[in-house]
Amino acid sequence: MLEEYARFTDSGTLRELELIARKLRGVKVLHVNSTKVGGGVAEILHRLVPLMNELGIECHWEVIRGDENFFRVTKKIHNLLHMPDKVSLSYEDILTYMRYTYENLSRVDTDPYDIVFIHDPQPLGLIVKKRPGQRWVWRCHIDVSSPDEETWRFVETFVNGYDAAIFHIPEFVKDGVRVPTFIIPPSIDPLHDKNRELERDFVVSTLERLGIDPGKPIVLQVSRFDRLKDPFGVIEAYRIVKRRMDCQLVLAGSFASDDPEGEEVYREVLKAKGEDPDIHVLNLPPDSHLEINALQRAAAVVVQKSIREGFGLVVSEGMWKGKPVVGSNIGGIRRQIIHGITGYLVNSTEGTAFRVKQLLADGDLRRRLGENARERVRHSFLIIRHLKDYLIVLLTLLEGREKPVDLLHAP
Numbered sequence: 049m050l051e052e053y054a055r056f057t058d059s060g061t062l063r064e065l066e067l068i069a070r071k072l073r074g075v076k077v078l079h080v081n082s083t084k085v086g087g088g089v090a091e092i093l094h095r096l097v098p099l100m101n102e103l104g105i106e107c108h109w110e111v112i113r114g115d116e117n118f119f120r121v122t123k124k125i126h127n128l129l130h131m132p133d134k135v136s137l138s139y140e141d142i143l144t145y146m147r148y149t150y151e152n153l154s155r156v157d158t159d160p161y162d163i164v165f166i167h168d169p170q171p172l173g174l175i176v177k178k179r180p181g182q183r184w185v186w187r188c189h190i191d192v193s194s195p196d197e198e199t200w201r202f203v204e205t206f207v208n209g210y211d212a213a214i215f216h217i218p219e220f221v222k223d224g225v226r227v228p229t230f231i232i233p234p235s236i237d238p239l240h241d242k243n244r245e246l247e248r249d250f251v252v253s254t255l256e257r258l259g260i261d262p263g264k265p266i267v268l269q270v271s272r273f274d275r276l277k278d279p280f281g282v283i284e285a286y287r288i289v290k291r292r293m294d295c296q297l298v299l300a301g302s303f304a305s306d307d308p309e310g311e312e313v314y315r316e317v318l319k320a321k322g323e324d325p326d327i328h329v330l331n332l333p334p335d336s337h338l339e340i341n342a343l344q345r346a347a348a349v350v351v352q353k354s355i356r357e358g359f360g361l362v363v364s365e366g367m368w369k370g371k372p373v374v375g376s377n378i379g380g381i382r383r384q385i386i387h388g389i390t391g392y393l394v395n396s397t398e399g400t401a402f403r404v405k406q407l408l409a410d411g412d413l414r415r416r417l418g419e420n421a422r423e424r425v426r427h428s429f430l431i432i433r434h435l436k437d438y439l440i441v442l443l444t445l446l447e448g449r450e451k452p453v454d455l456l457h458a459p
Contacts, residue, residue: 057432068439069103077107078161082170085334088361095237110156112171118148120308122170128199129192130356136198149173175209183445186213190358191220216359216380235434236364241337254342265295268347270362272301273313278353281397288401296326302334344369349407364429367421374403390421
């Protein structure tokens with residue numbers, strides 16, 4: 049399987065992976081998160097875990113359990129870590145979190161492993177199971193640089209028990225984090241159904257099956273149905289564009305099992321759509337990878353108008369298909385888009401509309417930025433680079449080094 053990536057990278061990189069992995073033979077690694085499908089974390093683990101095993105590292109993946117009450121609380125924690133709100137965690141919220149944490153202690157067997165990666169806040173409390181000699185890593189996929197302080201104090205009681213933390217970009221790290229910190233941006237897999245090459249006939253037939261006109265320019269946003277993805281702002285920007293240019297808007301997403309607000313936001317988006325036949329709101333099953341791939345390849349312009357963003361891998365997905373992306377000037381989106389070179393960074397609904405109009409009006413500009421975008425992803429945001437970063441973290445932790453490093457810029 050590893051050899052299949054040779055056409056996306058050089059042979060020296062693959063050889064380097066094998067040499068690093070030799071030093072890790074016999075090491076047992078566990079990843080724990082809160083959902084098997086839906087969202088970027090699950091997609092990455094579906095590819096990263098098998099690759100680690102192929103390199104001779106015994107790697108497993110467990111998913112914690114919880115009901116709607118638990119995931120509503122963890123969604124609240126997620127949002128409050130992104131930004132302060134008028135309503136903080138209640139005593140009942142904390143009790144709910146702790147109750148399900150202790151129920152999962154008996155379900156998730158962490159004892160056999162040398163290193164345990166805990167992804168995001170949902171399973172964070174499992175750290176109480178840490179045994180002597182193990183290394184535990186909190187893999188934080190969200191921006192916690194300016195959280196609700198009361199929520200952070202609750203989370204920090206667990207974080208400080210870890211041996212290290214990993215964040216997407218340096219700007220996401222909370223001041224005062226007392227554990228060693230690594231910076232590892234996420235990645236996409238070029239061999240995954242969502243990113244592999246597709247025949248043009250398949251793309252066209254997919255559009256027709258979904259009720260989308262293949263002959264009319266498509267403005268596309270792919271994201272779960274979440275207010276922080278600002279689908280309502282995207283609709284407003286589209287309507288500004290529509291006054292001058294004939295196009296259609298596609299909002300494609302799905303519900304993650306650990307996000308109980310998804311269905312509610314989906315209904316609100318349908319209401320905001322109104323009777324406009326050129327706005328297509330698609331609630332797709334989580335495994336609709338080929339459909340998402342086809343939509344991204346068919347799009348004239350890809351948009352990611354998030355209000356807050358962990359990293360936004362859909363930006364790299366669109367760029368990999370040779371599409372210019374108009375994205376909010378925030379979080380990990382800023383790391384992916386080089387303004388004016390691979391797409392545009394924007395700060396408002398009006399700015400989004402302006403850049404979409406500019407790209408729709410100039411096919412040569414779209415092609416030039418799209419070519420640059422694909423190269424940007426090939427060099428920085430493919431899974432081979434991501435896998436190497438993880439191997440270096442494993443070596444670092446097992447050798448006892450504690451110097452924080454930014455692996456994106458490591459030699």
